[in-house]
Amino acid sequence: MFTQLMSGFSKLNLNERYQRLLELGALTKSEVQFLKNGGIKDIDLAEHLVENVIGYFQLPMGVATNFNINGKDYIIPMAVEETSIIAAASKTAKWVRSQGKITTRSLGKNIIGQIQIAKAKNFEASKDLILKNKEHLIAMANQVVKGLVARGGGVRDLEVRELDREDGSDDKMLVIHIYCDPCEAMGANLINQACEALKPQVERITGETVNLCILSNLVDTKLTEAIVEIHNIDPALGKGIEEASRFAIVDPYRAATNNKGVLNGIDAVLIACGNDWRAVEAGVHSYATRSGKYRSITEWKLEGTTLVGRLVAPIVVGTVGGVTKIHPTAQLGLRMLAVTSAEELAGVVAAVGLIQNLGALKALSTVGVVEGHMKLHATNLALAAGAGPEELLPVQIDLQNLLARVKRITLDDAKQILLNYRNNRNETQI
Structure with missing residues (x-):
């Protein structure tokens, strides 16, 4: 039913597209009318969201088709101004659908908050005191995020890191990492509140002065993996894509453009679903430097007659809280996507990024972009x-x-x- 209704979607006019999405249950009649009317008209919402409001800046919103991820069909909303992104994603997903599969999984659950002591007077003594009071500090932090604890999440652990100040002195910087499971939220405000709540306790326990309390967007404790397999691929095409991928792995100049292409897809889905695309971008780019050199966050290999692509990145998203609850277009996007958890949303986002990359590498290794x-x-x-x-x-x-x-x-x-x-x-x- 799904495949039949989505067949030839790109050839339909606007009203026919609405009708197909209605038939699939991806949109309601009221949502179609909302979109036909041009989306948000009420300036009051903007007044509550940002400062010095003068109006709205609108992006085109379309849907990527042909995606089947972990055996489930998706209609994927994408908000983006650049030509060909949605078309390329849909076309490439159709290719993979006919010859392979897309799978995703979550690697970790915890986001990271940082409590910084810029100049530790006695690093080892302070570290020992913090770790001695670890359970007490975690319990205090969980009092701040009671809602997360009630839903099965909350602060899980903490660790102490030592950093060289790189200022010519022998002083050490002490940084406490707070690890928190945000459940279905992005959790930025919650982890910031937890870190700030611990500041006076850390100062009392250690006798040190705490400087910054802030989340980190390099969330290597909450990664998402997407894998694409294409079977019986033409050997020359498979080898060409593998070589194009290798270029982005060894050369940071190429890697920057490669990763931008991945983010073409990732950002468009995040925006359509009311998530913080800037935070995800920061995480992706910083994770791309984990080896000490900026490199591709995707990798493609030809294994016999099967092309296998892999993306691993910190993709922290939410299906509750923030803009997702107050922006009607974001609510529409999430409902259309029909995800049941933040983990599932992160998987879809990662899959779109990897498919976007495959489409670009296929074009580059054949006809050019x-x-x-x-x-x-x-x-x-x-x-x-x-x-x-x-x-x-x-x-x-x-x-x-x-x-x-x-x-x-x-x-x-x-x-x-x-x-x-x-x-x-x-x-x-x-």
Whole structure:
């Protein structure tokens, strides 16, 4: 039923897309009307969210199709302004669906909060005192996050880290890591509150001065893994993708662009679901440097006739709290995705990032990225050139034809094609 209804989705007009999503139960009639009306109109919500409000900045929102993750079909909302991201994700997911599978799993549950003593007067003595009072400090922190404890989460552990100040002195920096299971929330505010609540106790126990209390976005204790397998792949294509992947592993210049492409997919889903994409980006980029050199967060290998891709990254997301509860479009996105936990949402996000990467590497190792991207970008160029509703399609077609001939198109090309179209139309009318 799902596959049948989603077949040919990209060829449908807007109203037909709404109808398909209604039939699948991905949208309700009231949600369709909300989207048709242009989304949020009430400026009061913006007044409650940010400061010095003057209006809304809206992003296009679409859906990626053909995704089956861990045996479950998904319609994936994506909010993004860049052409071809959603199309590439859908096309690549269709390829994987026909020849392989996508699986995900969670590697750890705890987020990290940091309590910093900038200059420990006696590092070893302070460390011993903190560890001696470890259970007491954890219990105190859990009094601050009682709601998490009631749902099976809360502060689980703490450890003491020693850092060189790198300022030429022999002083040591002492950092306490607080490990907390946030359940279905991102947990940023909760872990910050827990750390700040412990500050006076840490100072009393150690006699030291606590400086910063803040969460960390490098959450290597709460990772998500996505794996894509494609069976019976053409050997030349598989080897080409493996080599493209190797480039991003050994060269940080290539890795930066590779990871940006992964985040094209990740960010779009996070935004559509009201999650903090900036926090996830910070975590992904910092995790990419864990070896001491910035490198790809994905890796593809050809194993016989099977291409296997893997992504591991800290993807901390929430299905409760924050914007997810007050932003109607975020609520719509989460309902459409139909995830039942933050862990499942993180898996979907990771899968989209890995699929996005596969689509890019496939293009790079075959026809290049220009042809596919610019073909879809022709519409944007036509609009930027000033094409009206009746002019858009013919200008777009001429731009695509030009791209096929010369392998590149520019805004100047679009302006010239539009001018020619208008001149020809005027001559016909005369």
